[in-house]
Amino acid sequence: MASGKEIRTQISSIKSTQKITSAMEMVAASKMRKAQDRMAATRPYSEKIYGVIQHLAHARPEYKHPYLQDRIEATRVGYIVISSDRGLCGGLNNNLFKALLSDIKDKRNKGIEIDVCTIGQKASNFMSRLPVNLVAQKAQLGDAPRLQDLIGTVKVMLDAYTEGRIDSLYLVYNEFVNTMTQEQKLLRLIPVKPETPDELLKYPWDYIYEPDAKDVLDDLLVRYIESLVYQAVVENFACEQASRMIAMKNASDNAGNIIDDLQLVYNKARQAAITQEISEIVAGAAAV
Amino acid sequence: MAMTIHVDIVSAEQSIYSGTAEVVIASAEQGEIGVYPRHAPLLTRLKAGEVRLLKGGQEEQFYVSGGMLEIQPDVVTVLADTALRAADVDEAAAIQAKEAAEQALKDQTSKMDYAEAAAQLAEAVAQLRSIQRMRKGKKG
Numbered sequence: 001m002a003s004g005k006e007i008r009t010q011i012s013s014i015k016s017t018q019k020i021t022s023a024m025e026m027v028a029a030s031k032m033r034k035a036q037d038r039m040a041a042t043r044p045y046s047e048k049i050y051g052v053i054q055h056l057a058h059a060r061p062e063y064k065h066p067y068l069q070d071r072i073e074a075t076r077v078g079y080i081v082i083s084s085d086r087g088l089c090g091g092l093n094n095n096l097f098k099a100l101l102s103d104i105k106d107k108r109n110k111g112i113e114i115d116v117c118t119i120g121q122k123a124s125n126f127m128s129r130l131p132v133n134l135v136a137q138k139a140q141l142g143d144a145p146r147l148q149d150l151i152g153t154v155k156v157m158l159d160a161y162t163e164g165r166i167d168s169l170y171l172v173y174n175e176f177v178n179t180m181t182q183e184q185k186l187l188r189l190i191p192v193k194p195e196t197p198d199e200l201l202k203y204p205w206d207y208i209y210e211p212d213a214k215d216v217l218d219d220l221l222v223r224y225i226e227s228l229v230y231q232a233v234v235e236n237f238a239c240e241q242a243s244r245m246i247a248m249k250n251a252s253d254n255a256g257n258i259i260d261d262l263q264l265v266y267n268k269a270r271q272a273a274i275t276q277e278i279s280e281i282v283a284g285a286a287a288v
Numbered sequence: 289m290a291m292t293i294h295v296d297i298v299s300a301e302q303s304i305y306s307g308t309a310e311v312v313i314a315s316a317e318q319g320e321i322g323v324y325p326r327h328a329p330l331l332t333r334l335k336a337g338e339v340r341l342l343k344g345g346q347e348e349q350f351y352v353s354g355g356m357l358e359i360q361p362d363v364v365t366v367l368a369d370t371a372l373r374a375a376d377v378d379e380a381a382a383i384q385a386k387e388a389a390e391q392a393l394k395d396q397t398s399k400m401d402y403a404e405a406a407a408q409l410a411e412a413v414a415q416l417r418s419i420q421r422m423r424k425g426k427k428g
Contacts, residue, residue, distance in 0.1 A: 152381025210332035
C-alpha cells in the first residue's frame with residue numbers, strides 16, 4: 001500500500017486540477033450564454049433574406065442565376081468546414097470530422113474530387129493531414145466573430161463555383177439544439193434550393209428590380225450565403241462552449257470521485273499505521 | 289390615423305430596428321427613394337447613407353453602409369451590410385484566406401511535430417511515474 005505522504009500529494013494535485021476544470025466550466029457557461037444571445041441576434045437577417053430568396057426562386061425572373069441552377073454531373077465538390085479553435089470541448093470536433101469523413105468517402109467512391117476550406121484552427125489541423133485539396137482557411141475569429149472576417153473565405157469558394165472548379169458547395173458545422181445536444185450538420189449551400197410555401201404559388205408576382213435583376217440577384221445571393229456561413233460560425237461557437245461546459249463538469253465530478261476514493265485509502269493507511277504503532281508499544285511494554 | 293408600413297432594419301450580426309412608419313426614405317443605388325404604404329414590390333441595392341423613418345411628424349435616422357432594400361406592399365426590409373464592401377477589398381480578403389491555407393500546409397510538419405512530441409512526452413512522464421510507484425510499492 002502506498003505511503004501516506006504520497007497519497008496526500010496525489011490528492012492535492014488532483015484538487016488543483018479540479019479547480020482548473022471547474023473554473024473552465026464556469027467560463028464556458030457564461031460564454032455560452034453570450035453566444036446564444038448572439039445566435040438569436042443573427043436570426044432575423046437570415047430569416048428575412050431567406051424570405052426574399054424564396055420569393056425570387058418562385059417569381060422566375062428572366063435571369064436565372066447560376067447559384068440557383070443544378071449542375072447535371074458533379075465532378076468536384078467543395079466543403080466549408082467550421083470547427084472550434086481550441087480543444088478540451090469533448091467530442092465536438094471529432095464527431096463533426098467523422099460525419100464529414102464518411103461523406104467524403106461516399107463522394108470519393110463516386111469519383112468526385114474534394115476541395116476544402118476551413119474556418120477554425122482544429123479543422124485546418126485535421127484537414128491538412130488528409131489527402132484533400134485545402135484551398136482556404138481562417139482561424140482565430142475570437143469570441144465575437146464578425147461577418148467581415150468571413151467574406152474572403154466564402155469568396156474563395158464562391159469564385160471556385162462561378163469558374164466551374166466545383167459543382168456544388170456544402171457547409172459542415174455543429175447545430176446548437178440545446179446545452180446537452182449538438183448535432184452535426186451537412187448543409188448544401190449551392191445550388192440554392194429554397195422551399196416555396198403554398199401561399200406563394202397561389203398568386204404569382206414579381207419584384208421591380210433596380211437597376212436590373214442580374215445585379216440585384218448577384219449581390220443578394222452572395223449575402224445570403226455569407227449570412228448562412230456566419231450564422232453557422234456563431235452557432236458552432238455556442239456548441240463549443242456548451243460542449244466544453246459539459247466536458248469540464250464531468251471532469252470536475254470525476255476528480256471529486258477520485259479524491260473521495262484516495263481520501264478513504266489515505267485514512268485506512270493512517271489508521272493501519274497507528275494500530276501497528278500501538279500494538280508495537282503494547283508488545284514492548286509486555287516484554288519489559 | 290395615417291396609414292403605416294412595417295419596417296425591419298436588420299444586419300447579419302443584429303436586428304437594428306423593427307416597428308412602423310408612415311414613410312421610409314432610403315438612398316437607393318439609383319437615387320433617393322421614398323416608400324409609402326401599398327408600394328409595389330421592389331428590390332434594389334442601397335448606397336451608403338441614411339435610412340429615414342417618418343412617423344407622426346417625427347423622424348428617426350439610421351446610418352447604413354450599404355445593403356439591400358426589399359419592399360412589399362405592407363413591409364419594408366432593409367438588409368444592412370455590417371462591412372464596407374468593395375470588389376477589391378473582398379478580393380484582398382479572399383487572397384489572404386488562400387495564403388493562410390498555403391501557410392498551414394507548409395507549417396503542418398513543424399506544428400504537428402510539436403503536438404506529437406508533446407503527447408509523447410506526456411505519455412513517457414506518465415509511464416515513468418507508474419514505474420516509480422511500482423518500485424516504491426515493492427520496497428514498502
